[in-house]
Each structure stands twice: as structure tokens, then as C-alpha cells.
Amino acid sequence: MSFVLSKILGMLAQPSNLLLIGLVLGFLVCLTRWRRLGLWLVGLSILVGSAASVLPVGRWLTSPLENRFPQAALPAELDGIVLLGGSFNALLTEERGQIALNDTAERVTEFLTLARRFPAARLVFSGGSGAITPIGPLEAEMAADLFADLGLDPARVEFEAKSRNTFENALYSKELINPQEGETWLLVTSASHMPRAVGSFRRVGWEVLPYPVDYRTTTGEHSRFRISFSGGLRGLDWAAHEWYGLIAYRILGRIDRLFPGPDDAADQ
Numbered sequence: 001m002s003f004v005l006s007k008i009l010g011m012l013a014q015p016s017n018l019l020l021i022g023l024v025l026g027f028l029v030c031l032t033r034w035r036r037l038g039l040w041l042v043g044l045s046i047l048v049g050s051a052a053s054v055l056p057v058g059r060w061l062t063s064p065l066e067n068r069f070p071q072a073a074l075p076a077e078l079d080g081i082v083l084l085g086g087s088f089n090a091l092l093t094e095e096r097g098q099i100a101l102n103d104t105a106e107r108v109t110e111f112l113t114l115a116r117r118f119p120a121a122r123l124v125f126s127g128g129s130g131a132i133t134p135i136g137p138l139e140a141e142m143a144a145d146l147f148a149d150l151g152l153d154p155a156r157v158e159f160e161a162k163s164r165n166t167f168e169n170a171l172y173s174k175e176l177i178n179p180q181e182g183e184t185w186l187l188v189t190s191a192s193h194m195p196r197a198v199g200s201f202r203r204v205g206w207e208v209l210p211y212p213v214d215y216r217t218t219t220g221e222h223s224r225f226r227i228s229f230s231g232g233l234r235g236l237d238w239a240a241h242e243w244y245g246l247i248a249y250r251i252l253g254r255i256d257r258l259f260p261g262p263d264d265a266a267d268q
Helices: 002-012 015-030 035-054 057-067 090-096 106-117 139-149 166-177 191-203 229-252
Strands: 080-084 122-126 157-160 185-190 209-213
Touching: 002 015, 002 229, 015 035, 015 229, 035 057, 035 229, 057 191, 057 229, 080 106, 080 166, 090 139, 106 122, 106 139, 106 185, 106 209, 122 139, 122 166, 139 157, 157 166, 166 191, 166 229, 185 191, 191 209, 191 229
Parallel strands: 080 122, 080 185, 122 157, 185 209
Antiparallel strands: none
16 A cells, blocks of 8 residues: 555656646636635746756756765675666557666666676566556566577576565565675666665665666756756656655655665664
């Protein structure tokens, strides 16, 4: 029940959806005797939407997420590498008969690069379906097909296909792998998603080495002002999704801190 509720609330709370709700609700209120309130809602929605299209609000919110875990030098050897799902589009894959990737495909490409660089490391893909009503193949199934097409033997990879969210990625991957003390495991996911992911793995008692990929902000870009309503809202939605996730996970006890960081492990 909490999974379904989180999906519905997350969808409604997207900034772009909130703006649409504000515009529609404001228009409807304008048709009543509370016209001033309706105009206030419409005006506020237009103001926020305009600000998001001109100011780099999404980048401002995404930057601290991506910079929380800086890229570190890789060790000479790794015991294993865990790749979190989220890069596949199951519906398009089902309907078009081709493996469809979304805009987090760098997770997959970097994982393949690391798999070649560390041929002795155990490989894990963690991902089932994050949809309320799953349609099409599971992410683990799509990943196995894609790995085979790109030259990575699926038999080398251990697939965890039960998880529906980040915390379940950590929980079920640990059950599958049973990592031992002293082992070094690399965690591959989007840079903005890394704080919540690392916090979840720590919560289940698995300390991993973060390997952030799929960056969306660059140093010095924050001062650029570009008018793009769709691009601004898309960036704002992306950042809001991760900040909402951190808040929800802290409330639910799935992470120990609101904003997990690289120095937290020493305190545990």
C-alpha cells in the first residue's frame, strides 16, 4: 500500500503537475464568487512556471545532489559491482520489440565499461519494475538481453528482479549477494540519485563504494540563463523527485539521515 501511495503522491507532487493543477483550479475558482482567489492562483502558477523557464532552478537543486559524493579513484581490484535499474522503458520495449533506454542510459554504459575493466569482479543488476501496474518485461530481463547484445555474457551477471524502489534494490541485492566484511563493492547509479541509494544500502548494513554517473550539471553552468519552459520544468521535476525521495525515505526510516554523505559512514 505504501508503494502505491508513494507513486501516486510523487506523481501529483511533481512541480509541472502542481503548476497545471494550480492553473486549472485557479480558472475554476475564477468562475465562482472567489474570483480574486482564482486570479491569485493563476498568477502564482504563471509566475512560478516563468521563473522555472528562465532561472536554472532545476540545476540549482540538482547540483548539491550530484556533488554530494564526488568521483573517487577506483581501487586496483573490486569484489563486485552493483548496477541499479531505472534505465529501461518497459512499455516501449514491449510495444516496439526493441530494448528502449531512457535518459539515464549512462548507468548501463558505465557498468559495461567497468565490467570489462574488472573481469574478476562479481556483477549484479538490481531492478524489477517500479510501475504500479507493471507492463512488459522486467528491467532485469531487458538488461540480460541488452548485455548479451553488447557482448557481456549474461551468465556472468547475477540478476535481482524483485525490487520496485531504491530501498528494495539495497535489501534484495544484499539477500542475493550476502557480501562479506572487508569486501569492496562498487555501486553504480545516477549522481543525483546517489545520496538516497547509498543511504539505503547503509540502512541494510552494506557499505558500498559510490560510483556516480549520469551527471546533469556542470561547473560554471549555473550562471547561464536560457528561456526554455519545457526544459526548465523537466529539470525541476527531476530534482524534486530526488528531494521528495530523500524526505520520504527519512520519514519511513529507510535512510538514517536526511542527506547522506561520504563522511556519514564513520559515524555508524
